[in-house]
Amino acid sequence: MAARFATDPAQSRGRFHAEPESPLRTAFARDRDRLIHSTAFRRLRYKTQVFVAPDGDHFRVRLTHSLEVAQIARSIARVLELDEDLAEVVALAHDLGHPPFGHSGEDALGRAMHPYGGFDHNGHAIRIVTLLESRTPAYDGLNLSWEVLEGLAKHNGPVANPGWALSTHEALWPLELFSWPGLEAQVAALSDDIAYNAHDLDDGLRAGLLDLDEVCAAVPLVDAIWRDVKARWPNEQRKRALRPQLIRDLIGVLVESLLSETRRLLAEAAPQSADEVRMSGRALVGFTPATLAEIAPLRSHLMQAMYTHPSVKQLRQPAEQVVEQLFLALEARPGELPERWRERLANEGDDSIWRGRTIGDYVAGMTDRFAIREHRRLTGACPMPDEFIF
Structure with missing residues (x-):
């Protein structure tokens, strides 16, 4: 049984191109x-x-x-x-x-596409x-x-x-950008927060960019969870064996906080439909205030110790150069685009804005490794370290 405020697929506003529904x-x-x-x-x-x-x-x-x-x-x-x-x-x-x-890559592409919006x-x-x-x-x-x-x-x-x-x-086809989305989209957004906070911590520890003792000293929430994990397995001396449990428990704490606060918000707002959720004027999915305060030091520590770590930062400039120089090379030589992309350009004639946005679409779709290969093909060089050149 779905809740009254859930989005009902049977009441969907449909598709831009009408299609028969699937049985x-x-x-x-x-x-x-x-x-x-x-x-x-x-x-x-x-x-x-x-x-x-x-x-x-x-x-x-x-x-x-x-x-x-x-x-x-x-x-x-x-x-x-x-x-x-x-x-x-x-x-x-x-x-x-x-x-x-x-x-x-987004920062670089934004600069390259500035003349086109x-x-x-x-x-x-x-x-x-x-x-x-x-x-x-x-x-x-x-x-x-x-x-x-x-x-x-x-x-x-x-x-x-x-x-x-x-x-x-x-x-x-208006999406009513002025309103909040349904609860399912709000859940997806905060699930993203839960995932990257926990999994970036996991990746940072695995890569050696983060030190668990330093994380615990800076983040009381992680320290409390880590102490509990060690108390449950007092004879286990290997941090690598206990660390996955730390990540699991951190996700669990964040999920429970979200469920608790979301139930409170829904009880307070009492929406009777998904449309009432949209017109509520505020988010109805969230973490408790206490959890928000506990997450802040984790985000801060990840930013200082991981996202801006020299080994991560050293790739930022060459990565931006690859994306920006790729765009400029294709802008100057659109004949280097694959056939279907050249056809898109031809369909719109000599429209510089369309050309810039089409090239942006093409570059944005590239994977890291394809962008590196294409940059090298078009420029004859690559600013990325040798281990990233295929």
């Missing part, structure tokens, strides 16, 4: 399956999460991160009696628009699923349900100043 799957389950079979989703395997994707087999990349977010989101949605498929598909797709090299990975995710990813000659894009597109566009909340990509879609 086997709900609309949102069908959307999830379409996403999983997409090329853009597979490319997440070789896109940076924190570490450049080829650097180490055991670290998270965009694909594994997205799978972990989806697992957390689906579990939370089940407990709250929301639509699990909708929470899962928004979680799986939430990072779909990231260019190669993560935030470094800039770049935003959230808006680009909408372009992927509505325009660029084609699996049938019947239409461009994946033709996902309105609720999935809404969740992708505003899972972090209302969008006051949409960029050109979101604005273009809004003019075509």
Whole structure:
């Protein structure tokens, strides 16, 4: 039984291109399956999460991160009696628009595309699923349900100043960017927070960028969980054996906090439908104030000790150079684009804005390793260290 405030797939606002419904799957389950079979989703395997994707087999990349977010989101949605498929598909797709090299690549592509309106990975995710990813000659894009597109566009909340990509879609099929999304998208957004806080800690410890004793000294929440783990296994001396339990317990603490606070918020707001959730004027999924205060030192420590660690920072500038120089090379020589991308340019004639945005679409879709190879092919050199050159 779904809660009254859950999003009901049978009451979906539909798809941009009308299609008969599946006799086997709900609309949102069908959307999830379409996403999983997409090329853009597979490319997440070789896109940076924190570490450049080829650097180490055991670290998270965009694909594994997205799978972990989806697992957390689906579990939370089940407990709250929301639509699990909708929470899962928004979680799986939430990072779909990231260019190669993560935030470094996004910063570089934003600068390169400044004359054409800039770049935003959230808006680009909408372009992927509505325009660029084609699996049938019947239409461009994946033709996902309105609720999935809404969740992708505003899972972090209302969008006051949409960029050109979101604005273009809004003019075509409005997603009501001024309002909050359904609860499933809100769950996906905070599942992302849970996943990256816990798993970046795990990856940082594995890589040796973080020291567990230093983390515990700086983050009381982690210290308390670590003490509890050691107390439950007093004879286990190997930190490497206990550390996965620390990460598991941290996820559990954050999930329980979210469930507790979300139940309180829902009881207070008492929404009777998904539309009432959208018009509530505030988030109805959240962590308790105490947990928010406890998470802050963890985020701060990850920023200081991991995200800005010299071994991570040293790749930022060359990664940005790869993306920015790739864009400029293709802008100067659009004939180097693959055939289908040259056809897209030809269809619009000599329109400089269209050309810049089309090249941006192409570069944004690249994996880390393909971007490195293409940069080397087009420029004859590569600023990345030798171990990243294929």
